[in-house]
Amino acid sequence: MTQINLIPAIASNPATAVTPATATAMQLEVALLIVECLNLEVTADQIAPDAPLYGEGLGLDSIDILEVALVVSKRYGFQLKTDSADNKHIFSSLQSLTDFIVAQRTR
Amino acid sequence: MTSRPATNLRSWADTPERSNMLMLRIMTWISLRLGRRTGRVVLHLIASYFLLFAPASRRASRDYLLLALGRPAKANDLYHHFFTFAATIHDRIYLINRRFDLFDFEVHGEQTLRSMLVDGKGLFLMGAHLGSFEVIRSIGRQNPDLRVAMVMHQENAQKINAMLAAINPEAVQNIIGLGHIDSMIEVSQRLDEGYIVGILADRTPGHDTLYPVRILGADTYLPTGPFRMAALLRRPVIFMTALYMGHNRYAIHFDKLADFSNTARGQRELVMQESIVKYAALLDHYCRAAPYNWFNFFDFWQTTPVAMSGKKLTAHSDPVPAPAPNTTSTITTTATTTITPS
Incomplete structure (x- = not known):
């Protein structure tokens, strides 16, 4: 299998990949985890904190989201809950994922 | 096989399920009122109808049977194929109504399944549009200790549940409906609860990465998604038909496919990759063993993917490099085909 097919692309509109000045250090840390675990072609600072991770935004599918979930829960030491509405919100953007990690992390 | 017009391209989301649902609706009415024996008379009418009035299905059946039987299919082969399809759908009605007493199930490899369930953690059961998957759900209903959740396209899930x-x-x-941000997280949680998670792994919801395989001596592609999911979640995978x-x-039949x-x-x-190849080999084996059980009534053996620009590559501004032989390629399906009588 070539690696290329597993690499999610950045958003088709280049403007969405520009880093707003508001990306925090913690958001960058989480972005880096995402980029590394999915072998993304973008760099961590190219993931806009408020852009959708799933579908149209960063182009991740639900298996990518699962991979991110597994990696962040291991890295920061927490369990994801079964509440579907929560998960939809948590993984909606880098910003909401980071907020959730900050609130739940045990390490 | 010759190339097909665009309307016959591999489709997943609506085609056979749609005709499934129509048939199921008609047969539910007949069967629950008149009984299995009478209901089966109607199956002959349905098989005849498909044979006469569903040219796309007929062509797909003929192309498939040529590979599976190793000789050109005759009219009675096509009839047998459609009849088998109708019979399995008809039997779903009785299975759903827990009339297990009507059937004779011969189980091969149950120990394979049991032995992989011993630690109380869930596993994946990968089927195909080959034979009846309703039977496995029935096994779940007959054995309260086996809890089964099916992963499927959301729209079909809603129709089927209705x-x-x-x-x-x-x-x-x-x-578990596909196409949600947290679909796979839900799969993960069901597995943690000890569920058997079933999925039909021979079709893609249109945007999955595909892997080239050979089935019945011809080239085709299988979606990698189901296998990627199993690999990520580190679970055993058992093939079932x-x-x-x-x-x-x-x-x-239960066959061990992989253990991640x-x-x-x-x-x-x-x-x-090894498990996808093994899955293809099992499809090949069971298609030859029971040729009329293949229920993908569309051109499964498409010679080339429609577009090499898959879902995750379309956003690149650079041209997509052509895949080297024996590598994955991605496919985007836009056209659909229908076997629904209309």
Whole structure:
């Protein structure tokens, strides 16, 4: 299998990949985890904190989201809950994922 | 095989399920009022209808049977194929109504399944549009200790649940709908609860990465998604099919496909590829063993993917490099085909 097919692309509109000045250090840390675990072609600072991770935004599918979930829960030491509405919100953007990690992390 | 017009391209989301639902609706009415024996008379009418008035299905059946039988299919082969399809759908009605007494199930490899369930952690059961998957759900209903959740396209899930509710409200399935941000997180949680998670792994929801395989001596592609999911979640994968053997007989087969429990991250791709190849070999084996059980009534053996620009590559501004031989390629399906009589 070539690696290329597993690499999610950045958003088709280049403007969405520009880093707003508001990306925090913690958001960058989480972005880096995402980029590394999915072998993304973008760099961590190219993931806009408020852009959708799933579908149209960063182009991740639900298996990518699962991979991110597994990696962040291991890295920061927490369990994801079964509440579907929560998960939809948590993984909606880098910003909401980071907020959730900050609130739940045990390490 | 010759190339097909665009309307015959591989489709997943609506085609056979749509005709499934129509047939199921008609047959539910007949069967629950008139009984299985009378209901089966209607199957002949349905098989005849498909043979006469569903040219796309007929062509797909003929192309498939040429590969599976190793000779050109005759009219009675096509008829047998459509009849088998109709019979399995008809039997779903009775299975949903827990009339297990009507059937003779011959189970092969149950120990394979049991032995992989011993630690109380869930596993994946990968089927195909080959034989009856309703039978496996029935096994779940017959054995309260085996809890089964099916992963499927959300739209189909809704239709099927509506239908199940109409036939037997107690039978409404534990279904995990695809196409949500948290679909796979839900799969993960069901597995943690010890569920058997079933998925039909021979079709893609249109945007999955595909892997080239050979089935029945011809090139085709299989979606990698189901295998990627199993690899990520580090679970065993068992292949399952329930082949219709005529009358009231089904032969159920469980075969070990892969076990990702201890697969290191670096080995994941390799083990995934091996398991896709093994899945293809099992499809090949059972298609030859029970040729009329293949229920993909569209051009499964497409010679080339429609577009090499897959979902994750379309956003690149650079041209997509052509895949080297024996690598994955991605496919985007836009056209759909229909076998629904209309």
